[in-house]
Amino acid sequence: MRSDAAGNRERILESARRILTTSSDVKLNAVAKAAGVGQGTLYRHFPTRDALLNEVYRADAEGLAESARALLLTDDAESALRAWVKHVAEYARVKQGVLAALSPTSGQQLASQHGGTIDQAVDLFLEAGKREGTIRSDVDAREVVTLLGFLSRVDPAEPVERVHHILDLIVDGLRATA
Amino acid sequence: MRSDAAGNRERILESARRILTTSSDVKLNAVAKAAGVGQGTLYRHFPTRDALLNEVYRADAEGLAESARALLLTDDAESALRAWVKHVAEYARVKQGVLAALSPTSGQQLASQHGGTIDQAVDLFLEAGKREGTIRSDVDAREVVTLLGFLSRVDPAEPVERVHHILDLIVDGLRATA
């Protein structure tokens, strides 16, 4: 790839990221304009809308997976999972756009497309928790990820504490029954 | 309202309902055409897209609320709630469109707009469960409804059993800890 092409690609992603922070309604022409490139250039790099969104999402997904590993080093599985889902919620709040703008179907595909970055991260918590005996053995990562999908429909005006409480309810449901 | 107007209104709703069953991507012109009316007529009856969707949703919401009351008559709160959320899931599966097509914000408004039909239904379960001592006292209906929002992002190809299992995880999280 030529260096000007690589630069354009980067600037397109940057603009998309910035716009997605404020709204989930991404106008592709607006992204192109903000990036200072022609519409055709945007389509050359990202043939479909989802291709662009997926790319924006990928970096974030990797960041979240990374934080999962970090949390597990310093805490037991259940507490680490509790902390992590709040991290995810904060991400979803700031980047409302990314989750909401993804078509539901495409949201499902994400996991497999990206080698299941997020799924794998969740799996770390579940595996650890099952070993510790704190997480029930009949849950898998996809179920938890699906459940977290509710975040894409949370009103940003919703107080953080309420969202956190909902997340606690979820984690409580995942606990092994004594 | 003139009878021809009322008839048009009904036919528009009918067409919208039918189209929403197969896809969440509702083209308003297509609804008008399917209903056999001009676009202007559609806009006369439903000034905004959400106005139309809300109206489609209202009847369904009332049906779900009704089934909540029925279930509570024949079962304890926890079992009734378990059965009811599966009922909601089935509805979401068939009418994928309704939930998905609603803008997230508008989804939040629904509750208040319709006198909180769904919220009130959920509240019946929670109140009963709290009295019975089976449901934890720190949950409110809005939280449960928000949590159920994950249904709008479930792939229709997902096996029912998996969705049911996720719903059971949710209800488990709502149980009073012994």
Added chain:
DNA sequence: ACCTGAACACCGTTCAAGT
């Protein structure tokens, strides 16, 4: 090899003309 932006298609929305 890559870029630009005019041009086309599509769909939401309005409104002048009709009944």
Added chain:
DNA sequence: ACCTGAACACCGTTCAAGT
């Protein structure tokens, strides 16, 4: 009072012409 559908605006997408 209500309806119709042509017309406009907007945005996604393509492609001929440029570097």
